[in-house]
Amino acid sequence: MSRIGKKTINLPQNTDIEIIKSTVNIKGPKGQLSYQLPKVIQIKYDIKNQTLNLYKTKENKEAQKLYGLSRTIINNMILGVSEGFEKKLQIQGVGYRSQLQEKNLILNVGYSHQVTIEPPENIVIEVENNTNITIKGIQKDKVGEIAAQIRRIRPPEPYKGKGIRYLNEKINLKVGKAGK
Template sequence: MSRIGKKPVVLPQGVEAKVEGQNLSIKGPKGTLAMTMMDDLVKFDVSNDEIAVTPITTAQRNRQVWGMQRTLVQNLVTGVTEGYTKVLEINGVGYRAKVQGKTLNMQLGYSHDVDIDIPEGLDVKTPDATTIEVSGIDKQKVGHFAAEIRKWRKPEPYKGKGIKYRGEYIFRKEGKKK
């Protein structure tokens, strides 16, 4: 039995959930998100301010996806109520970023500027030249876009230069000895 899957997902005030066939849609104050359930493995039961996720049979495959499907439903509910934010920090001499319209412009020590188009549904802010805040209601989109930004200059272990998540620990190495 899945410890996570057994718990129902509680719907806060102002959040509505609808199941239509294989699709679950959740509407809240920040927007609407939808997902498709796994084919004939789990089912969603929406009743008085909670969603229960249950496997259809006790087969191993059904039990394997049970907890994951419940977590995905919880992510939808959290997204439409609170939203998600990832904060990236830039370290390095001359490294900086700024938002220009629907484009994130970064100077990362290359011979050219790095311009990344901001996807629809995401909000990107640069409170200062070395901080990037990516926020939105879809956890997967926020995490994926933050990873795309980080990919341009991963933090290196000697001086710590690069783009890292706020709170991320960078394992530091000792430099060469004379």
């Protein structure tokens, strides 16, 4: 049984919600998002307490799966339009650096060519002192996917730790060859 789906969702002061049939539109200071609820899930908005509750219309395994998922997606949408999400990456290695060219991120990470990443809509990439990259946006899944895509270009290698890693990510380094 989903414990996540049962939790109520509190709406911050600066967000507006509009429910039309099974479509949820959420508007906040950072932007607006919408989500189409599955047919087995219903939503109730309590204007007095500024809370949302989700309910299942059927009691089966599929409805149970979608119950917690829908609640989490709507909660992440509310957090995204009110506060936003961000992921921080760090580049480590001699000669490895990043820079912004207009909105595109350009990485020099040991390849014979530069790697260019074009961010999708609603995603902002910032670079601080050539080695720290910050990805910001209102959609949690998109921010995480872009961060993972950038990390995948040059993941940290296990001997020296060179590469692109999340901020404060712990890399277990291997011991090199023993010389005779």
